[in-house]
Amino acid sequence: MMLNTFEKYLMNNPIRASIQRWYEAPLLKRIGGSTEGLHALEVGCGRGVGTQLILDRFGAATVTAFDLDPEMVKKAERRLSKYPAEKVSLSVGDVTNIQAKDGAFDAVFDFGIIHHVPDWRAAVLEITRVLKPGGRFFFEEVTRHALERSFYRTFLEHPEHDRFTGAEFVAELERRDLLVGTKYVERFFGDFVIGVAKKR
Numbered sequence: 741m742m743l744n745t746f747e748k749y750l751m752n753n754p755i756r757a758s759i760q761r762w763y764e765a766p767l768l769k770r771i772g773g774s775t776e777g778l779h780a781l782e783v784g785c786g787r788g789v790g791t792q793l794i795l796d797r798f799g800a801a802t803v804t805a806f807d808l809d810p811e812m813v814k815k816a817e818r819r820l821s822k823y824p825a826e827k828v829s830l831s832v833g834d835v836t837n838i839q840a841k842d843g844a845f846d847a848v849f850d851f852g853i854i855h856h857v858p859d860w861r862a863a864v865l866e867i868t869r870v871l872k873p874g875g876r877f878f879f880e881e882v883t884r885h886a887l888e889r890s891f892y893r894t895f896l897e898h899p900e901h902d903r904f905t906g907a908e909f910v911a912e913l914e915r916r917d918l919l920v921g922t923k924y925v926e927r928f929f930g931d932f933v934i935g936v937a938k939k940r
């Protein structure tokens with residue numbers, strides 16, 4: 741599901757980038773470690789802030805990234821143009837139909853994308869498929885608790901059915917052999933769930 745104009749503005753401003761850089765990425769790294777020398781995938785890369793963090797902060801050797809919105813992919817290409825072509829691969833893509841072979845990636849990153857997907861369980865299944873055994877899924881997600889707030893309902897557009905709580909999201913990961921255990925936290929009264937799962 742594409743972002744509406746207002747949410748696109750919210751996700752593409754310096755405040756959002758600062759939160760990603762100074763809070764989300766360090767927390768995810770503390771929980772799940774680095775990806776030094778590994779091949780990573782970012783689902784829903786937006787304008788490329790997350791991809792840059794995966795390269796610079798997590799130490800990934802290469803990052804494949806995609807977004808449903810071609811405009812965002814173009815912005816990401818501009819942001820990431822300083823990196824060698826062999827380190828970054830960008831494309832338009834769909835998290836429910838990832839164009840990669842089974843077990844293609846050592847790590848997958850999700851900076852708040854899956855809650856936009858009507859069939860979010862299909863997204864989880866695809867992420868599981870493209871992860872190697874022992875690979876890690878780094879996630880930061882927005883829960884039903886947040887999406888039911890009046891601000892979200894008034895200004896932002898999200899799927900209206902089958903939303904998840906933090907516990908339900910973690911349970912679905914575990915059901916798909918993405919083992920989370922205690923490697924997650926809920927923040928802002930349960931509005932966000934942040935953690936790292938490891939493929940069995």
